[in-house]
Amino acid sequence: MKLATIGVGNAGSKIVDRMLEFESKTDRNLCRHVHAINTARTDLAKPDYIPEDRRLLIGDTNQKAKGHGVGGDVEVGAEVAQKDIDEIRRAFDDIEIHQVDAILVVAGLGGGSGSGGGPVVIDALQQMYDEPVYALGVLPGKYEGGRPALNAARSLQSFVTKVDNFIGFDNDAWRAREQTIEEGYEQMNRELASRLVTLLAAGETDDSDVAENAMDSSDIIRTLDTGGVSSIGYAATSVETANEGFLDRWSSDQEEPRDDGSQATKIKGLVRRAVNSRLTLPGEVSSADRVLAVISGPPSKFSRKGIESARQWLEQEADTVEVLIGDDPRENASRLSAAILLSNMTETPRIKEIQDQAVDAQEKIAAQEAVREEEIDDLITDDNNDLDPVV
Amino acid sequence: MKLALIGIGGLGCRAVGCILDEQTDTQRAFARENALVCDIARAPTDELEAVPDVERTVIGDTSPHVTGDGIDGGPELAAQVTRNDLPELRRTLDSVAIHESDAVLVVVPLGTATGSGTGSVLVSELQETYDVPVYVLGVLPADDDDDESALLAARGLRTVVPAADSTLLFDGELWDLTPAETDGEYDETTDEGLRELATRVIPLFSAGERDGHRVAENAVDSSDIIRTLDPGGVASVGYASATVEPDTRGLIGRLLSWLGSTPDTPESTDAAKVKSLVQQAANGRLTVSCDITSTERALVVLSGPPSELSRRGFESARQWLEDETDTVEILAGDDPRPRSSTLEVVVLFSNVTTVPRIDALQSRAVARQRDHASDGPSSDPH
Numbered sequence: 001m002k003l004a005t006i007g008v009g010n011a012g013s014k015i016v017d018r019m020l021e022f023e024s025k026t027d028r029n030l031c032r033h034v035h036a037i038n039t040a041r042t043d044l045a046k047p048d049y050i051p052e053d054r055r056l057l058i059g060d061t062n063q064k065a066k067g068h069g070v071g072g073d074v075e076v077g078a079e080v081a082q083k084d085i086d087e088i089r090r091a092f093d094d095i096e097i098h099q100v101d102a103i104l105v106v107a108g109l110g111g112g113s114g115s116g117g118g119p120v121v122i123d124a125l126q127q128m129y130d131e132p133v134y135a136l137g138v139l140p141g142k143y144e145g146g147r148p149a150l151n152a153a154r155s156l157q158s159f160v161t162k163v164d165n166f167i168g169f170d171n172d173a174w175r176a177r178e179q180t181i182e183e184g185y186e187q188m189n190r191e192l193a194s195r196l197v198t199l200l201a202a203g204e205t206d207d208s209d210v211a212e213n214a215m216d217s218s219d220i221i222r223t224l225d226t227g228g229v230s231s232i233g234y235a236a237t238s239v240e241t242a243n244e245g246f247l248d249r250w251s252s253d254q255e256e257p258r259d260d261g262s263q264a265t266k267i268k269g270l271v272r273r274a275v276n277s278r279l280t281l282p283g284e285v286s287s288a289d290r291v292l293a294v295i296s297g298p299p300s301k302f303s304r305k306g307i308e309s310a311r312q313w314l315e316q317e318a319d320t321v322e323v324l325i326g327d328d329p330r331e332n333a334s335r336l337s338a339a340i341l342l343s344n345m346t347e348t349p350r351i352k353e354i355q356d357q358a359v360d361a362q363e364k365i366a367a368q369e370a371v372r373e374e375e376i377d378d379l380i381t382d383d384n385n386d387l388d389p390v391v
Numbered sequence: 392m393k394l395a396l397i398g399i400g401g402l403g404c405r406a407v408g409c410i411l412d413e414q415t416d417t418q419r420a421f422a423r424e425n426a427l428v429c430d431i432a433r434a435p436t437d438e439l440e441a442v443p444d445v446e447r448t449v450i451g452d453t454s455p456h457v458t459g460d461g462i463d464g465g466p467e468l469a470a471q472v473t474r475n476d477l478p479e480l481r482r483t484l485d486s487v488a489i490h491e492s493d494a495v496l497v498v499v500p501l502g503t504a505t506g507s508g509t510g511s512v513l514v515s516e517l518q519e520t521y522d523v524p525v526y527v528l529g530v531l532p533a534d535d536d537d538d539e540s541a542l543l544a545a546r547g548l549r550t551v552v553p554a555a556d557s558t559l560l561f562d563g564e565l566w567d568l569t570p571a572e573t574d575g576e577y578d579e580t581t582d583e584g585l586r587e588l589a590t591r592v593i594p595l596f597s598a599g600e601r602d603g604h605r606v607a608e609n610a611v612d613s614s615d616i617i618r619t620l621d622p623g624g625v626a627s628v629g630y631a632s633a634t635v636e637p638d639t640r641g642l643i644g645r646l647l648s649w650l651g652s653t654p655d656t657p658e659s660t661d662a663a664k665v666k667s668l669v670q671q672a673a674n675g676r677l678t679v680s681c682d683i684t685s686t687e688r689a690l691v692v693l694s695g696p697p698s699e700l701s702r703r704g705f706e707s708a709r710q711w712l713e714d715e716t717d718t719v720e721i722l723a724g725d726d727p728r729p730r731s732s733t734l735e736v737v738v739l740f741s742n743v744t745t746v747p748r749i750d751a752l753q754s755r756a757v758a759r760q761r762d763h764a765s766d767g768p769s770s771d772p773h
Contacts (some may be wrong), residue, residue, distance in 0.1 A: 010609070042610050063522060064614070066493065068392070071618030072722055081555075143706045146719025183726045184702035185608045333715060338655075361719040367716065368687050374622040375685075375744040380548045382753035386760060387542070389549040390466040391511045 001101040001200055001217030004033040008121050008370065009114025010043040011138050012107040013050065018193035019106075020049035023201070027332065030201040033095050037088065037121060039080055039113045040069035056091050058084040058117070070112035074151040077116020085115075086091065089124050097245070101217040103133045104200070105163070110140025110148030110171075114153035122162045132164040132221060136265040139354060141172035146361030153358030165224040165343065168198075168231055168281030170350045186238075193233045195280060199339035202294040202328035213307060214293050215326030220341075223292035223324055228344035229351070230288075231281040235273035236337035237266070239301050266336070267295060267306025268313060271325075274338040275317060284347035291343065295338035299329040318342065339369060392596050392611035395492040395523075396426040401438040401461075402500035404428040405570060406588060408442040408579045413589035420597035429480070429513075431462045431472060431505045438570075441577050448483040450476040450509070457670050458549050466543055469508025472603035477516065489517070493613040495523040495595070499551060502532030502540030502563070503637050507547025510523060514554045516578055523608050524556040524617055528592065531748065533563040533677065538759035545756035548625075548749065557620035560679035561588050562628060562748055580638045591630045591678060598692040611724030616739075619690040619722055625743035625749070630672035630679045630735070633664065635699050637732045638704045664734065665693065665704030668709065672736040673712060682745035686716045690740065694726035717739070 007016035012043055013036035023030055034051075038044045039059045057066030059080030059378045066326035070076040081088065090365070095103075103125050107114030118135065124272070137159055160166045169192050176184040203216035271293055291314050295302060307325055314323045381387075398407035407428050414421055426445040430436055432452065437448045451457040451472035462469050473480070489495055494504060495517055499510035510527070517525045529551060532540035552558045566584030570577050579585075598611040621628060673683060691712060693705055709723045 040612050040614075042606055042612065045745070046606050061523065066613070068493065069610075069612040069614040071612075073618055076618075076720075084646065143710050145709060145713050145721055147721070150719070175706075177704050181700045181702045181705060182609050182697050182727065230560055263423075291441060302657055364717075364719050368720075370693040372622055372624070372687065372742065376742065379744050379746060379749060382553045384757070385755050387545050387549065387753065389511075390507050390546050391470045391515075391550050 001030070001202070001220050002032045002097050002099060002104045002199060002204055003030055004100045005031040006030060006035045006103065006105050006121060008037045008105060008107040008118045009111055009328070010038065010040065011111065012106065012114045013038055013043065013047055014117070014121060015106050015136070015138070015192055018189040019050050021196050022190070022193045026051065026197070026366070027330070028196055028197060028201040028204065030204055032099050033311065035091055037117065037318065039065045039067070039077065039117070041067040043069070056087070058087060070116065071151050072147060072151070073112045073117040074155055077112035078120055079116070081117035081120035082346070084360070085124060087126065088121060092125060092128055093243045095129070095144045097129055097131060100131065102131050102221065103129065104136060106136045108140070109152035109155045109159070110138070110144055111115065111151065117161055119157065119158035122159070124259045126162065133161050133167045134167065134224060135163040136167045136169065138169045138171060141175055142353065143175070144171065146357060146364065149354050149357035150361040150365070153355045157283040160229060161251065165227055167185040168348065169231050170281045172350060173282050184201065186325055192280060195232045195339055196342040197297050198234065198337050199232055199294055199341055202296065202326070204233070213304065213327050215324070215328055219324045220292060220325060223261050223290045223341055223343050226289045226344035228289070228346065229281070229348060230343045231279040231283055231345050231348070233274040233277050233279050233340040233342065234337065235270050235277050235336045237270060238334055241335050259311060263301065263303040264306035264309065267303045268310045269337065270295070271310035271340065272313065275314070275339045279342070280349055282350060283342070283345045285317055285342060285345070286319040287347035288318045288342035288347050291318045291320060291324070291342035292341040293323070293326070294339045294383060295326040295336070295355045296330055296339070297330040298331060301336050302327050392420055392493045392616055394420050394596055394689055395487050395489045395495045396421050397495060397498045398428040398498045398514070399513065400430055400500045400503050400505040401436065402503070402568065403506065404430060404438040404442055404529070405500040405579065405582060406498040406528070406585050407445065409582055409585040409670070410589045410592060411442065411445070412579055413586060414593050414597070417529060420593060425492055427483060428439035429509070431457055431469060431509060433457055433459050437577055441579060444626045446483060446486055448480065452478060457741065464504065466504045466508035466546065470512045473509045473512040480516070481520070484520070489521050489523060489613045492523055493616065494526055495521070496526045496528055497526045498530070499547070499745070500530045501544040501551070502530070502536055504543060507550070510547065511550040511554065514551055515647065518554060524620065527551050527555040527558040527618065529558050529560050530568065530580070531560055531562045531564070531752065533568070536563065538755050541758040543570040545753045552625060555623070557623055557659055558625050560625055561680045564748070565676060577584045585674060588678070591628045592733055594692060595628060596695060596737055598694065598724060601728070607725045607727055609724045611690065611722070611726065614723065615690060615722045619688045619739055619741045621709035622742040623680070624744065625746060626739060626741045627681050627743050628740040629672040629675060629740070631668045631675060632733050632735045633668055635695060635734045636697050637730055660701055662704030662707070666700070666708040668734060668736045669693070669708035669712065669738065672738045673715065673720040677740070679746060679748055681741065681743040683715060683728045683740055684717050685743050685745035686718055686740040687742035688718060688720040689716055690722045690739040692724050692726055692737050694731070696729055696731055699734050700725050700727060712738070
């Protein structure tokens with residue numbers, strides 16, 4: 001499909017940038033329009049692929065932000081975006097909507113700009129366009145603490161009710177081990193970008209003359225039509241290059257059967273691996289409403305038999321008959337990959353955990369605020385209040 | 392964060408000088424064109440003169456109560472003298488471009504009449520005139536300082552803390568703040584106590600302000616500092632540093648590891664190093680000793696060569712800090728400096744409400760005030 005992709009906040013902008021990187025490296029053309037929106041000038045300087053004129057700084061005239069972020073506060077993030085809503089709308093006027101099938105808003109839910117600004121941006125887009133608006137939301141890890149959990153729990157409600165589908169990414173599940181801060185984020189964002197782009201770029205041309213098994217954007221839209229929270233599984237394997245294949249054939253001088261058993265087994269195995277892999281948001285596969293599987297790679301590696309048996313396996317595994325599976329031919333691809341969308345997956349333990357952590361955080365914050373003035377006063381006043389202020 | 396810096400009294404002037412002098416890098420936190428030093432005196436003092444290229448002003452020079460040594464009277468008189476000179480003071484403030492700054496930091500020696508008197512008036516004036524946050528860096532007197540200074544400080548706190556957006560305290564008992572002299576002249580390069588103060592204040596306020604340097608993954612921006620200090624009250628700062636190999640060595644290390652030789656340090660060591668540095672900063676000597684469980688919000692900044700900024704170490708350190716302070720409002724940011732050979736951690740504890748040092752000052756102050764009351768009539772010749 002073809003997308004207008006909008007990154008809100010630091011995490012959102014970085015992920016969109018990595019999506020563009022993955023597209024350019026794999027000759028895809030998914031994001032026909034991009035925008036990065038942020039409250040912090042320094043963060044907007046980071047992207048490598050998002051053009052300068054597609055970066056929008058909001059809240060720079062706002063006393064609470066001044067171009068320096070919103071201090072990780074979801075409410076300030078929402079307020080700042082709301083105040084600059086006209087500027088945001090003007091930026092979206094540029095979207096050539098007839099060129100795109102849907103809009104994707106990418107944001108981190110633990111901070112302030114994405115979690116607060118994201119829902120405001122989504123409202124504007126839903127009002128302006130009839131095309132579906134999806135979100136990719138990054139959920140903070142437990143280790144990120146109580147405040148990010150509270151931001152995320154509150155923001156998630158807004159996101160899920162406002163978008164046509166919410167694809168989750170769980171930082172906890174993807175937490176890197178032995179890395180520097182910089183490498184950790186880079187790797188996570190690249191993993192996520194490859195999943196999103198492999199899945200959504202299927203049928204980006206919607207050509208009629210491609211194989212009948214080809215996925216098109218209406219399939220993706222139909223799968224995402226459930227609403228709710230979704231997750232993506234992914235697996236890839238490298239294939240020998242077309243060049244080697246050609247030489248092989250030359251030397252052995254015999255046509256390889258296009259649809260032999262081993263190729264079918266490979267496709268089915270890849271789909272199984274994708275479903276059983278670490279999902280962007282871990283959860284119970286059988287709780288998904290609809291499933292879409294995209295097999296992407298050189299068409300010579302596709303197998304109709306493999307796709308058929310993968311479908312049967314998916315129907316069983318996800319316990320639904322709403323399974324769409326198709327291919328996305330990429331003549332020059334060096335990898336055969338499977339991206340599986342588990343739409344409206346209702347059993348995701350991580351969301352419950354975040355909500356519990358958020359409730360605790362909210363109580364703690366309220367308790368501290370309640371005694372704040374009294375405690376400061378106690379601190380600066382001696383026991384019997386004998387000492388007078390200077391002025 | 393872009394800060395306007397104001398120093399009051401002799402100690403305040405010296406502190407401003409040390410902060411400006413210590414700051415050799417390109418960050419915008421403190422700039423000379425945004426600094427002002429101010430003292431009550433007959434004529435410009437040596438301490439005022441010792442800070443080059445900043446705006447300076449002398450107040451009270453026409454008042455009969457001001458002598459060559461400063462103000463001859465209590466903080467009420469200092470406050471009065473300051474109020475009288477407000478028109479002139481306002482003009483000087485205009486030249487400091489405070490409205491273009493993200494915040495103002497006023498260095499107030501609380502144990503002096505000038506500090507607690509002028510400081511109180513000036514902070515209120517700044518609050519009324521400008522809409523940027525006004526922070527105070529309040530210096531508390533040492534045990535060796537007389538009880539009068541304890542009384543001044545205890546009373547000054549009652550005025551300054553409610554007036555300021557937050558008051559960072561620096562305890563004179565923990566560092567030697569007597570003016571350092573070389574050959575009988577004041578020498579800021581040897582002013583060790585105030586240098587220590589500068590070492591803590593600079594990385595805290597300058598994080599995320601390095602134009603042209605590598606951008607942090609999670610930059611600490613001025614909004615993060617402002618939000619952390621937003622509850623008001625008293626704040627304390629912890630600091631720790633360790634020497635590490637700068638990143639150029641890291642690159643060679645990486646090249647070696649590509650060529651099959653093992654890297655010099657396993658990365659788990661980096662994680663442990665980062666965590667223990669955060670623990671040292673929080674558990675070590677704070678600018679004012681306090682019970683960190685009484686903190687309402689905290690901010691932790693880790694800076695150093697990017698190869699040393701272990702994600703796992705910083706994450707677990709942040710988690711540790713959340714458990715230790717019993718608050719969920721903790722902002723954490725990295726500040727990569729490729730050419731640095733120092734790994735630095737600065738932790739800001741905002742609105743700490745259990746500060747034994749303040750209780751001790753109040754006790755001394757109450758005793759001193761009682762002495763005043765009993766001396767009062769008998770010592771009055773009239």
